[in-house]
Amino acid sequence: MANYEEIMMISKDNYMYAMIRSELAWVLGEENVSSDDSERLGHSIDYYWIPEMWHDRGKTPPAPDFIVHPGSAGEVAGVLQIANKHKIPVIPWGGGSGSQGGALPIYGGIALDTKRMNHVLNIDVKSLTVTAETGINTQHLEWAVQKAGYSTMHFPASIACATLGGFLAHRGTGVLSTKYGKIEDMTMALEVVTPTGEIINTLPVPRHASGPDLTQMFLGSEGTLGVMTKATLKIHPVPEARKFHAFLFKDMHAALAAGAKIMTSRLRPCVIRVYDEAETAKLIKRVLGIDKKGAYLVCGFDGPLKMVELEIQLACAICRRENSEDLGAEMGQSWWDNRYKFFYPPYTFQLPQAFGTLDTVATFANIENVYWAMKKTVAGNFPQATFIGHFSHWYEWGCMLYARFIIDAPPEDPLAAAALYNKIWDMAIRAAIKEGGVINEHHGVGLKLGRMMKDLYGPAFKVLAGIKASLDPNNIMNPGKMGFEGI
């Protein structure tokens, strides 16, 4: 087994290393350029299972050569200009909590950590928008907006982990997305530093007829098309009321039908979640203490009290018509109160377990088929794996499937463990695509799913690749991610 300390020291004995470090320090200040072992270790592992497993098995994942902390778009531009000159990979890093390996420095290079750009710049109470630098932790952003009397209504499980830039880069979402939208629905405008170091701004409003929308082009680009440095988001008044209600259905099919009916009735829930029988038995029992067989559904509404009461009454009527057991408002509120608890140890899955979130989105017509296709694929080919799933983030036309596989005792050998893990992903996702599923709804593509992008897009992938080549002629921005070329 390699010795960690020796590996970490290699790249420092090199003339170019010292040259590049000097140039970075001239732009950023010595204190904002790092190559120490603590920081390199921290940037070598994100929330992707593979580097976690490598670490767990005593191996050393690839680390960046430098970690830089720019404090402004101008400093980001300076870093990118240096990187272009020396043709060094630049890997933007926000909170590092992405699950797809999108922030991993697979070729070394410069990890561009955005967290120093953490200021709230303006809260426009007339238009109800907030403008902030993208390195801000999203919990800090929400607190600042709340102090002004409003809310971003962006409440992902990773609210405390991730930066605003991370959500923008991966088209992230929060638990209230069904009413307030995903981050791409919340975003008004962006400031972006292009790969060649120009600072540009997209148009100030998201609805226009002035050509294709640049804001939407950069959203979800995962650091491959530049670095988003500022964003203006919608904010909202704090609602007068927010209420929840829970039901238990005899099976997932009935619960899904009720959820779809709520949406196609054009009610406006802020939340619907449907847990399949396996996840109800495993996680709903463990976190919420509801020990019953069936499929758990929770729905929530917020806004003026009278509207909330009316909408929840109508939603409950729909659920009751599907022959469900009414668990009441308290069991719905309990879900809201514990909504993040699922993601803390020991409630979340942890190594040595192998686990992955097979995030897929599809129409109501297809989503159940997607679920069964993935479940059968996993169960039929990998008897050692448990498959669970819930349906979150609902739209007028469909919803997202948050399916997961868990293997309690994966192979000890890291190569064998990775091979098993990749095989499950590959087979399950291809089964989902075949049934009309799209990878994915809010986790992004990163390293993990890049190989499937050409299959997913077909000939349209050439358009994406062309945009990448045009904006980033030296391919410095996060190479090898999202299905784009590596080095």
Place this chain on the structure above:
Amino acid sequence: MNMLKYKDVINACRFCFMCRHLDTVGNVTFKEADTPRGRALILDKICMYRKNLKNPDFVDTIYKCALSAACRHHCVSHYDETGLVLAARRDITAAGFEPEKVRQLATELKANAGVELAGGSGEIIYYVDSYSAAKQPEIAEAFRLVLAAAGVSCRILTGDSGKALLTLGYRDPAKAVAVKLRDAVAESGCNILVTSCPASLDAFKNDYPELGVAFDADIRILHTAEFMLELLEHGKLKAGHNKKDKVCYLASDFLKNYNQLGEIPLKLLQKIGAQTAEFGTNREESYAAGEGAVVYDRLQPKILKLLCNRIASLADSPATDILLTVSPYTKYALATFSEKKLNVISLEEFVAERITTLAPRLKTTAIRARQRKRRARNA
């Protein structure tokens, strides 16, 4: 290794991001390493390959931690990441790999160890920590005025509590200091030990028993906020001056995150009719400027400056807001290290300005009961 006792914490924290928004140091250095996840990854590597214990980057990171325990407090399972860092520091010092500045600081602390008990008799012992004694004498002075107004006599105990040595990773020297202090209190005959210093309070209540030098079970250990609240509740003190100025309360890490006493100062402020305003944007973040690390001004002055500047940046009006702290260390740090001038006042000073004397000879029920019990036992 001591840190192996915390392997469950390493396993829980090494891949968990859920509390990183509260890491006091990470929020100003912006470094991945300065989060519970970053530190757990490092310590996991050390557990895997012990020679990593001498990696100076790893060791520096462990000594940058401000030990605010905000992350532990936030965690739904309260994994003891703070305990893990302290265990790692003990391993580092045991192996002799601590940074030179840590070694020098420890040498100085050991050389100055010793306690002194002044005053011939008193109902309580008031322990004056080193920050209060050397840098913030106005805090102890204000508390003595409060005691005088309430008619409570006290003896003054000064000297080191051992807390700084303990947080730096020197357990045995810390224990030797603790023994001296514990014995001095025992010899005094007093059974109420009060301190303005939350770090010392934590040492007396939690560290001393763990070190095997616990105080007699009859001795009550109180922070000044608790004691003054008791005096008010028992009618020995009465709020007098109805000043309308508003204060922002900066919670102490040791009171809030270590001892679940964070609400006591607020109750006291409410009791004396003070108007309080929320400081910053939330109640979870540490606004104590590295209090958890006890001697952070000596250990990491550059980072402390960043911490103080962040606190100043979160004040609504830094020039005019009155920031009230219950920690002598925090008062000193904010007054000394913030680039913006801040109006920082201690709880003792704030209370002293707002109380009037009631019948000074009345003793609190609790004090009388304990004295009766002690007399009976001695008889």
